[in-house]
Amino acid sequence: MLAAVTTKYGPPNVLKLMELSCPKPKPNEVVIQVRASSVTAADTLMRSGTPYFGRLFLGILKPKKSVSGTGFAGKIEAIGSKVSAFKIGDSVFGETVFGFGSNAEFTCVPQDGLIMKMPEHLSFNAAATICDGPLTSMNFLKRLVDIKAGQRVLINGASGSLGTAAVQLAKYYGAHVTGVCSLSNDSLVRSLGADQVIDYAKVDFTKTNLVWDIIYDTVGKSSFSMCKSALTPNGIYLSPVLDGTLCSMFWTSMFGKKKAKFSATGVLPKAVLKQLLFEVRNLIKTGKLDIVIDRRYRLDRIVEAHQYVEGGHKKGNVVLEGYVPDQNY
Numbered sequence: 625m626l627a628a629v630t631t632k633y634g635p636p637n638v639l640k641l642m643e644l645s646c647p648k649p650k651p652n653e654v655v656i657q658v659r660a661s662s663v664t665a666a667d668t669l670m671r672s673g674t675p676y677f678g679r680l681f682l683g684i685l686k687p688k689k690s691v692s693g694t695g696f697a698g699k700i701e702a703i704g705s706k707v708s709a710f711k712i713g714d715s716v717f718g719e720t721v722f723g724f725g726s727n728a729e730f731t732c733v734p735q736d737g738l739i740m741k742m743p744e745h746l747s748f749n750a751a752a753t754i755c756d757g758p759l760t761s762m763n764f765l766k767r768l769v770d771i772k773a774g775q776r777v778l779i780n781g782a783s784g785s786l787g788t789a790a791v792q793l794a795k796y797y798g799a800h801v802t803g804v805c806s807l808s809n810d811s812l813v814r815s816l817g818a819d820q821v822i823d824y825a826k827v828d829f830t831k832t833n834l835v836w837d838i839i840y841d842t843v844g845k846s847s848f849s850m851c852k853s854a855l856t857p858n859g860i861y862l863s864p865v866l867d868g869t870l871c872s873m874f875w876t877s878m879f880g881k882k883k884a885k886f887s888a889t890g891v892l893p894k895a896v897l898k899q900l901l902f903e904v905r906n907l908i909k910t911g912k913l914d915i916v917i918d919r920r921y922r923l924d925r926i927v928e929a930h931q932y933v934e935g936g937h938k939k940g941n942v943v944l945e946g947y948v949p950d951q952n953y
Contacts, residue, residue: 627728628693628926628944632686633673636930639692641923647725647732651706654735656716659748661726662695663921663929663942664756664785665843671930675867681722692926693727694719694890697742697751698946701730709735715742718901719755721890726752727926729946738897743909750915753941757785758793758904758913759897761842763889764862765793767900769838773798776856778829778836781843782818783809786864788916788940790840791816796912802836804829809939812916830854838862843936848872848884855882864889916940 629642649655671692673679682688697717700710710716718739725731733739742751765771777794781787782803794801795817803818810821822829830850837859839851844865849872851861861884863869872884889897907913918939921929923946933942 625729626923627691627725628923629690630671630687630692631690633671633679635672636668636927636934638671639926639930641926644691644728646730649702649704649707649732650734651704652734652736653704653732654700654707654710654716654739655702655730655732656696656698657701658696658726658729658731658946659698660696660752660946661693661728661944662753662756663693663727663926663933663944664695665933665936666756667692667694668930668934687724689722689724691725691728691731693944694721694724695752695755696720696726696731697748698731704735707735710739710741715748716740717742717746717748717751717754719759719890727923727944729923736894738894738901740898740901740905743905746908746915749917749920749943749945750941752943753785753915753917754904754908755901757787757789757941758908758915759901760864760889761786761790761793761840762900762904763887763892764840764864764885765790765797765838766903767896768862768885768887769860771797771799771838775799775837776802776835777838777840778802778804778854779818780804780824780829780839780841780846782813782816782821783939784842785938785941786842788812788816789913790842791818792913793907794838794840796907799838802829802834806937812939816914816916835859841865844869848876848882852882857881859883860885862886918942920945 777799783805803813
């Protein structure tokens with residue numbers, strides 16, 4: 625099979641397309657013919673080996689798991705002898721988490737891992753991205769802070785993968801939503817439900833007279849100290865970027881009413897992740913949550929995909945399409 629291999633830590637061109645043996649399932653595993661896989665900001669960080677402390681888990685000199693990618697959608701090609709939850713031909717989506725390996729023609733995951741059957745109306749491209757923006761933002765907004773109707777919520781980076789999901793989720797739960805993005809993405813963010821949009825090039829949201837109950841910085845461009853004055857007395861600052869948030873999180877857990885919170889969604893207990901994913905899937909099935917796809921690349925153009933994502937201007941999600949023809953767009 626063809627797979628995108630990270631030969632070493634570095635820029636996008638360290639990714640090489642190679643011919644590898646197809647995975648064989650263990651008794652409790654399924655082999656998935658990948659029809660689409662995601663390319664995320666987290667993928668670019670893991671490829672480059674930054675921040676450096678992450679290499680303690682990923683591999684010191686080069687990635688221990690060489691085939692890149694985590695989000696996937698496709699059809700089950702083979703099953704292990706003890707698999708009962710799925711059958712050959714099922715359309716599924718999910719994430720390999722720290723198993724990586726989704727940027728390939730085939731990948732292998734345990735049946736009790738982060739894998740579910742796809743909603744019937746959903747494309748493989750859209751399904752491959754669910755475990756990035758939608759799942760992460762559900763974790764932050766619902767599990768971490770239990771967002772409530774009537775709260776004022778600001779989403780920084782509202783046009784990205786996490787942001788486009790967060791705007792919709794916050795609106796679904798009844799919040800007043802402010803999105804921060806570039807002027808070119810104003811109409812997109814408003815179409816997703818934002819009540820107000822701030823152009824970050826013209827207005828610094830941390831220096832206005834406005835305050836919010838929740839500030840969710842999906843891109844890690846701010847900090848708790850920068851946003852503290854823009855929070856209500858019991859306001860909460862959220863960021864999926866640990867660098868710069870760790871000290872504030874520990875400090876505010878002991879002092880003050882305003883809090884800074886971080887969560888590494890991928891390391892949550894499996895049962896918690898599956899419950900969150902089940903809720904996300906239901907919102908998608910009922911039309912309450914849409915997936916925004918910016919660009920699609922073939923697997924052999926993964927270097928271009930990483931370059932584009934690393935540029936920091938994507939709108940929603942970027943996906944890699946496998947070599948199997950897919951008319952369900």
